Amino acid sequence: MHTYVFLSGILIMTYFMVIAKRLPPLISSFRLQSLFLFLFTVSLAISGGEPSLYVVAGLILILKVILIPTLLLRIIKKIKVNENLGFFMNPQLSLFTALLLTYLSYLFTFRVMNLIDRMQAASFALALCVTLLGLFIMVFRIKALSQIVGLLVMENGLFLTAVTMCRGLPFIVEFSTFLDIFISVIILGVFVYRINTLFTHIDVNKLDNLKG
Amino acid sequence: MLNLFNTSIAFLLDPLSFFFVFTILLISLASAIYSVGYLQGEYSLRKRLYGWVLFAAFIVSMLFVVTVNNALIFLISWEAMSLLSYFLVIFDQKNEKSISAGIIYLVMTHIGTAFIIASFLIMYKYSGSFDFAAIKAACQNIPVFTKNLVFIFLLIGFGTKAGIVPLHIWLPYAHPQAPSHISSLMSGVMIKTAIYGIIRFIIFILGIESLWWGNLILIIAIISCLVGVIYALMEHDLKKLLAYHSVENIGIILLGIGASMVFIKLKLTVLAVLALSVGLYHLINHAIFKGLLFLCAGSVYKATGTGDMEKFGGLIKKMPQTALAFLFGAMAISALPPLNGFVSEWLTLQVFFIGAFSVSSGLKIFFAICASLLALTGGLAASCFVKAFGITFLAMPRSAKAKEAVEAGLSMKIGMFFLAFFTVVFGLGAAVVFKILAKVSQSVLAGELAPINFSLNNFTINIQEGNFVYLSVPQIALILAIILLITATLIYLFTGKVKKYGTWNCGYYKLTPRNEYTATAFSKPFRIAFGFFLKPYRKTEKLRESFYHVKTFKYETHTTSIFQEYIYKPILAFTFGSARFIRKIQPGSIHLYIAYIFATIVALIVLIKIF
Numbered sequence: 126m127h128t129y130v131f132l133s134g135i136l137i138m139t140y141f142m143v144i145a146k147r148l149p150p151l152i153s154s155f156r157l158q159s160l161f162l163f164l165f166t167v168s169l170a171i172s173g174g175e176p177s178l179y180v181v182a183g184l185i186l187i188l189k190v191i192l193i194p195t196l197l198l199r200i201i202k203k204i205k206v207n208e209n210l211g212f213f214m215n216p217q218l219s220l221f222t223a224l225l226l227t228y229l230s231y232l233f234t235f236r237v238m239n240l241i242d243r244m245q246a247a248s249f250a251l252a253l254c255v256t257l258l259g260l261f262i263m264v265f266r267i268k269a270l271s272q273i274v275g276l277l278v279m280e281n282g283l284f285l286t287a288v289t290m291c292r293g294l295p296f297i298v299e300f301s302t303f304l305d306i307f308i309s310v311i312i313l314g315v316f317v318y319r320i321n322t323l324f325t326h327i328d329v330n331k332l333d334n335l336k337g
Numbered sequence: 338m339l340n341l342f343n344t345s346i347a348f349l350l351d352p353l354s355f356f357f358v359f360t361i362l363l364i365s366l367a368s369a370i371y372s373v374g375y376l377q378g379e380y381s382l383r384k385r386l387y388g389w390v391l392f393a394a395f396i397v398s399m400l401f402v403v404t405v406n407n408a409l410i411f412l413i414s415w416e417a418m419s420l421l422s423y424f425l426v427i428f429d430q431k432n433e434k435s436i437s438a439g440i441i442y443l444v445m446t447h448i449g450t451a452f453i454i455a456s457f458l459i460m461y462k463y464s465g466s467f468d469f470a471a472i473k474a475a476c477q478n479i480p481v482f483t484k485n486l487v488f489i490f491l492l493i494g495f496g497t498k499a500g501i502v503p504l505h506i507w508l509p510y511a512h513p514q515a516p517s518h519i520s521s522l523m524s525g526v527m528i529k530t531a532i533y534g535i536i537r538f539i540i541f542i543l544g545i546e547s548l549w550w551g552n553l554i555l556i557i558a559i560i561s562c563l564v565g566v567i568y569a570l571m572e573h574d575l576k577k578l579l580a581y582h583s584v585e586n587i588g589i590i591l592l593g594i595g596a597s598m599v600f601i602k603l604k605l606t607v608l609a610v611l612a613l614s615v616g617l618y619h620l621i622n623h624a625i626f627k628g629l630l631f632l633c634a635g636s637v638y639k640a641t642g643t644g645d646m647e648k649f650g651g652l653i654k655k656m657p658q659t660a661l662a663f664l665f666g667a668m669a670i671s672a673l674p675p676l677n678g679f680v681s682e683w684l685t686l687q688v689f690f691i692g693a694f695s696v697s698s699g700l701k702i703f704f705a706i707c708a709s710l711l712a713l714t715g716g717l718a719a720s721c722f723v724k725a726f727g728i729t730f731l732a733m734p735r736s737a738k739a740k741e742a743v744e745a746g747l748s749m750k751i752g753m754f755f756l757a758f759f760t761v762v763f764g765l766g767a768a769v770v771f772k773i774l775a776k777v778s779q780s781v782l783a784g785e786l787a788p789i790n791f792s793l794n795n796f797t798i799n800i801q802e803g804n805f806v807y808l809s810v811p812q813i814a815l816i817l818a819i820i821l822l823i824t825a826t827l828i829y830l831f832t833g834k835v836k837k838y839g840t841w842n843c844g845y846y847k848l849t850p851r852n853e854y855t856a857t858a859f860s861k862p863f864r865i866a867f868g869f870f871l872k873p874y875r876k877t878e879k880l881r882e883s884f885y886h887v888k889t890f891k892y893e894t895h896t897t898s899i900f901q902e903y904i905y906k907p908i909l910a911f912t913f914g915s916a917r918f919i920r921k922i923q924p925g926s927i928h929l930y931i932a933y934i935f936a937t938i939v940a941l942i943v944l945i946k947i948f
Contacts, residue, residue: 213928226939233942257938264932272927333925 128168128244132251134161135285136227139258142278143223144216147208148270152197155274159189162281165248166288177296178288184303185284193277193310197270200314204321211267211328219265223258230254248289256282269317269327273310280306349406349469352777353541357403357533360621363759364525364628365396371632371752372518374745375639379516388428388516395421395522402530408457408467415453415530419446419498422527425519426511435514442511445504449497453534456490459483460543473542484546491538492554499531501591502561503900505584509568512583513576513644517635518752520576524583525628529620532590536613540598541781551598552703558595559707561588562714564900570721570863571871571896573856574644575634578725579627582670585714586623589685590616592711596688596704601782605695612688613778614771619681621770622763626669626678629756633663636749637729640742646728646856648739653730655742660730662753667726669760671719675814677763682715683808684771717863728856735850767810857894864896872897 138158145151163185170178201208214222230253240246259278262271280302287294294302321327348354372392376385398421401414423446427439461467464475479487493504500508508528512520545551565584572578593616600609636659637652638644653660669678689708693701734740745753763770864873878891922933 229939229942233945237945253942257935260931260935260938264928264935267928272931329927332927 128165129247131161131165131168132248134158135165135255135281136251139255139278140220140223142262142274143219143258146210146212146216148201148210148268149198149208151210151271151274152194152201155277156190156194158278158281159185159194162285163190165285169288169292173292175292177299178293180296181293181299181303184300188303188307189277189281193307196310196314197273200317201270204318204327206268206321206327209268210271211330213265213267213330219261223261226257226261227254230257245289248285252282252285252289254282255279255285258282267328267330269313269320269329272329273313273317276313277306277310347406347468348404350404352780353533353536354404356617356621356774356777357529358400360529360624361396361399361403361526363621364522364624364756367628367632367752367755368392368518368522368525369752370755371521371635371749372516374748374752375516375518375635377746379639388425391421391425391428392519392522395425395519399526399530403533406469408461408469408472410467412450412454412457415534416450418527418530419443419450422511422515422519422523425523426515428516428519429514432514438507438510438514442507445497445507449494449504451494452490452497453494456487456494456538459487459490469537469542473544476543481546484543487543488539488546488550491535491543492557495531495534495538496557497531499528499535499587499591500561500584501557501587502564502584503904505561505565506900506905508583509572509577509580512580512631513574517576517631517638520579520635521628521631524580524631525624528583528587529590529624532587532594532616532620535591535594536781540594540601540613545598545601548599548602551595551600551602552700554591554595554598555703555707558588558591559710561585561591563588563710563717566714566717566721567863567867567870568898570717570724570860573646575637575646575649575725575729576631576644578646578721579630579634582630582718582721583623583627585718586619586627586670589682589711589714590619590623592616592707593619593685593688596692596707597778597782599696599700600692603696605692606782608688608692608695609782610775610778611684612692613781614774615681615684615688617774617777618771619678619685622669622677622681622760625756625759625763626666626676629662629753629760630666630670632749632753632756633659633666636745636753637663637742639745639749641736641738643736643738646725648736649729650735650739650850650853651731651733652739652742655734655739656730656744658750659745659753660726662750662757663730664726665757665760667722669764671722672715673719674817675764675810676760677767678760680764680767680808680810682711686711720863724856724859728854728859732853733848733850735853765810765814767808864894870899872899 135158138154138161141154142151142158145154163182166178166182166185170176170182212219227250231250233253234240234246234250238246238249240249256279259275259280259282261275262278263275266272266275284299284302287299293299317327320332324331369392372389376388380388395418398414398418402411402418405411405414423439423443426442427435429435457467460472460476460479463479464472466472466475476484497504497507508524512524515523539545539550562585565581565586565588569578569581569585572581593612593614597609597612597616600606600612634644636656637649640652640656640659641649665676669676672679672682686708689704689711693704693708696704734742744750864871873894873896875892875894877893878889879887880889882888
């Protein structure tokens with residue numbers, strides 16, 4: 126039963142991120158989402174008894190719950206920009222769209238995938254929904270940091286897919302993915318910092334001068 | 338597609354391949370000797386070494402093209418040949434024209450290669466192997482429609498490389514820009530590998546399916562002949578002029594091959610072999626004299642620093658040996674006896690005469706028209722080389738550079754006279770050469786035909802028994818020599834003392850180069866006669882002091898290149914137009930790009946039910 130609680134936690138945190146108006150709440154919601162993901166993975170590891178999943182869960186805890194959000198929050202403090210996210214679509218309409226996307230992934234899971242195991246079906250629908258919403262955040266939020274968070278949310282969704290469909294990827298793949306994520310966050314953080322010093326803003330929609 | 342790379346290189350050494358290997362090596366040898374002197378002083382040592390490495394690799398790739406036994410290896414060598422020749426075209430990198438010429442060449446040749454690859458893959462679908470023998474066996478099972486498609490693809494693919502009209506546009510750009518010894522290789526040999534491709538893949542492997550194949554090739558060939566020679570007449574850049582003549586001569590070669598395809602389908606075995614041998618004969622002849630002419634053009638270019646004929650003149654006094662070699666080439670390409678070009682063009686005409694008597698109704702007229710147009714082509718080619726030789730070598734120098742020209746170096750002269758020698762050999766030894774070529778064509782058509790024999794002896798080609806059509810070049814040469822001797826004697830005996838005047842001076846006391854006949858003026862009658870095709874326009878500009886006294890006079894004339902104007906320009910305009918239209922979805926907004934991905938994923942999720 127507790128796995129459903131964790132899954133709902135992930136979903137609710139994703140909705141929080143969709144309606145978040147400022148950067149710090151967005152990042153805190155991401156931290157909480159990752160925490161639920163960590164708990165979910167641990168519960169799977171206990172029920173499945175796979176030792177490698179414990180290590181992966183540990184990595185989630187260290188990277189996605191502690192290190193990355195802290196790093197992002199520090200960047201926000203450092204570059205001193207307006208903390209508002211900047212919307213292409215207001216939070217109410219975003220939430221409505223998010224609900225529609227959730228329904229779409231639900232439909233997809235049950236009509237197309239024909240998953241029999243209810244628990245697996247639910248978590249797959251959820252994973253798909255989280256991936257789509259990560260993409261949604263990347264598209265409809267203006268500040269460059271929200272693109273990074275959107276990418277991280279998508280990664281969480283993909284991890285969830287892997288873990289529910291086939292009990293996680295091989296450990297080495299998982300490990301390298303985490304490393305990639307961490308490094309990409311660092312690089313993107315540096316980029317955001319540089320963009321800010323160069324243009325005095327981090328509004329992605331203003332960066333549209335094509336080169337060449 | 339599993340065994341794609343599991344192919345070992347095997348060579349196909351049949352007479353056809355040997356014939357092409359011989360042609361390639363013959364021209365390469367002359368070109369290599371020539372290049373020693375030609376590159377000297379033009380480029381630094383490092384550049385020259387680079388040039389020689391490319392040159393050698395280019396020759397090897399051509400040899401591979403004509404000898405390999407596997408369609409995949411063929412494609413690789415073909416592509417290697419194209420790329421190496423591209424690098425040779427842009428060898429003179431300082432010249433901006435070379436770069437744009439190189440790009441035109443690269444684009445055209447890759448369009449051709451794409452068609453060849455497509456046709457090979459279609460054949461592979463039926464054979465399951467890239468081996469020539471396997472493909473040949475499988476071609477029996479290909480349905481007619483597919484076979485037609487493969488034929489069209491092969492024709493476009495190889496036609497692009499050969500330079501048939503309207504795919505010829507890269508030739509006049511690429512050939513003149515390459516260093517001259519490379520031009521002679523490209524024009525003399527490389528475009529012939531496309532003819533090899535047509536013979537090997539269409540006649541030998543695919544097999545002639547319908548009569549219209551041969552007719553189509555004949556039509557394209559005769560158009561290429563005329564278009565090539567008319568454009569050559571209008572051209573005043575010596576190397577470009579030669580490049581247009583390559584279009585013309587490829588047309589003549591294809592006349593032989595196309596006629597052969599018609600005869601194969603009509604089961605006229607003797608004529609099929611005859612026509613193919615004639616095509617091959619003109620092929621090697623063209624390789625020799627076009628190679629020679631490009632080498633001579635290179636000597637003139639090196640001596641004067643320009644290719645513009647209006648700047649030449651009087652070079653026969655400065656460079657007598659180059660002029661002599663050029664004269665050999667010009668006579669050969671104009672089909673004057675007793676040189677090699679005469680033999681093959683005469684034979685091509687005979688093929689059409691005999692063909693017209695052997696086929697029925699409609700084809701009769703078609704063959705007659707081909708023959709008459711070929712005759713017209715020959716006449717125009719001759720007048721074109723009167724222009725090329727006269728304007729370049731005769732009269733007075735038109736520019737300071739032409740006045741200071743010096744004779745080419747030793748190695749260049751060896752290269753030129755080596756080929757000039759062969760124009761004579763392939764003319765006088767026509768009977769022997771033809772006997773060999775008949776064997777080559779018989780081997781190509783062996784599957785189609787019963788073995789046959791030509792009645793040949795050492796001096797005469799008797800191309801059909803009973804009709805008494807025969808040719809003996811040594812006899813002609815002898816008669817010509819006797820006539821020449823008699824005329825000279827008569828002149829010497831009856832005119833007595835030789836008086837020297839300035840040529841065409843009309844009693845005027847002092848002639849300057851400005852009084853000379855120009856290439857533009859020479860070609861004017863043709864510009865008017867073919868006005869419907871060339872669409873010339875001219876601009877005159879007069880500055881008058883008074884009504885009676887014109888101070889300066891400017892005259893400009895251009896011809897419209899209708900293929901570029903009406904075929905390539907619309908295609909390019911369409912391509913750029915659609916690119917501009919599509920560019921609207923590229924605003925540079927990162928959000929929008931991610932939104933495309935997002936929309937695509939959502940659409941896929943929604944639509945997956947349908948699929």
